[in-house]
Amino acid sequence: MGLIKQLTRVAVRRYGAAMSREGGDDDLPIQTGALPWRLAGKKIEILLVTSRRSGRWKIPKGWPMAGMSLAEAAAQEAFEEAGVRGTVDPNPIGRFRRNKQLLALGAIEVDIVVHHMWVDREFTSWPELGQRKRKWFKAKEAAKRVDSPELGTMILNAAKSPRNGSAIP
DSSP: OOHHHHHHHHHHHHHHHHHOOSSOOTTSOEEEEEEEEEEETTEEEEEEEEOTTTOOEEOOEEOOOTTSOHHHHHHHHHHHHHOEEEEEOSSOOEEEEEEEEETTTEEEEEEEEEEEEEEEEEOSOOTTBTTBOEEEEEHHHHHHHSSOHHHHHHHHHHHHSOOBTTBOO
């Protein structure tokens, strides 16, 4: 069995409800992502990063990590890719599918579970500085910049009701 399928099966068993799909394929690899946001005055801003290869705008995301919940792994990806820390909601706000190019395997379809992340700290130095750009966008602009229409809709919906931990402002 491939490593990605093994990781997915472990994540499905471990994270149960957060990973469930109605009528879906549990063998689909899963990634976890953070939707970093902050308040700029009374407006919500969304932080996007560029991918390393294509330079397209995306949310920080990555594979599940041993010993971490999906929300914790999403927070770690946000730090590594975008240089931010904050409060990540343990309850996902949604999921979307995307084709991912892997050097060894070619294109595979992955399911990305997305968590709100209220950013309270932005670093000037972080692990992937120099490999990616990061930029704050108004929600409407962020929704236009990402490749996935499902993620764009999720961004717009999230901007209407952002969550800081479990509280909705």
